[in-house]
Amino acid sequence: MRKVVVLACICLFTSCDWFTSKEGKTQELVHEEMQNINFNEVDRYPMFSDCDEMVSKEEQKKCFENTLLMHFSMTLQDFDFVIETEVKDTIFVDFMMDRNGAISVLGIRKNANIDDQMPEFNDIITQSLKSMPKIQPALKRGIPVSAKFRIPIVLNSN
Template sequence: MRKLLILFCLCLISSCDLFTSTEVKTQKLVEKELQAINWNDVDQYPLFDDCDETASKASQKECFENTLLLHFSMTLQEFEFILDKDIEEAVYVDFLVDKEGKITVLNIDKNSLIQEQIPEFDGIVSRSLKSLPALGPALKRGIPVNAKFRIPIILNSE
C-alpha cells in the first residue's frame, strides 16, 4: 500500500498540467493553432461576381486569373501601338487586392524592349484596373485579408 501511495505522489508531482491554469492551456492551444496556419495561402481567392464562391479553390483561382487576363487583353486591344520591332514577351504584373476588394498595381516587371516600344504600358494597365467588375477580397478563416498576386501578360505584336 505504501508503494502505491509513493507511486501516486510521484505521478502527481510529475504531472505539471494539473497545476497550470486553463488560461495558460488555452494560450498554448492558440499558439499551436496559429503555427499550424499557412499564412502564405488564402482559403478563398478574391472573386468577381461571375465566379462561383462554392467552387474548389483551384477553380476560384482560375476564374480570378482568367477574368483579369481577359480584362487586360480587351483593354490592350483597344490601343494601337506602333512598334519598330516585333514583340513576343511576357510582362509580369504584381498587384494587391486589399481587404475591401480594391486592386492596385505594385510592380510591372518588363524588359527594356517593351519599355522602349510601349512606354505608356504601365499607365494603361493601371487605368484598366479602374474599370474592372466588382471584386470581393480574399478570405482567410472567413476574414477578409490583403493578398498579393503575380499575373503574366503575354504581348505578341503579330
C-alpha cells in the first residue's frame, strides 16, 4: 500500500506539467529561442549581383566589402583633389542598409586635416553610396533585415 501511495504521489507531481497550456509552452519555447539568437550578426551578408551566395559567410563578407571599396575607389578616382599637405589617413564610413536594400550614410569619421583639405569628401561618399548597383539586403533566419556596417577607406597622397 505504501508503494502505491508513493507511486501515486510521483505521478501526481510529474503530471503537473501535463496541465500546462499549449500557449504557455509555446511562450516558453519562443523565449528560449530568442535567448539563442545572436542579434549582432547576420546569417547572410548583403549581396551584390556578382557575389556568390553559396560561399561561406566570410567569403560573402569579403565580396561585399571588396565591391564597396572598389566602388568608392572608382568614384574617388574621378575627382581631382587639390591637397596642400601629404595625407595618409584612414576614414571610416558608417552606413545602414535597410531591409529593402537602400543605403544611407550614418556618419563619416575623419580627422580635421582631411575636412580642411577636402570639404566635399562627405558629399562624394554619400553620392557614391546612392549610385551603388542593386544590393540584396542582409538576411537573419531567412528574413531581410537592416544592418549597420563600417568600411575603412585608406587615403594616401604622395
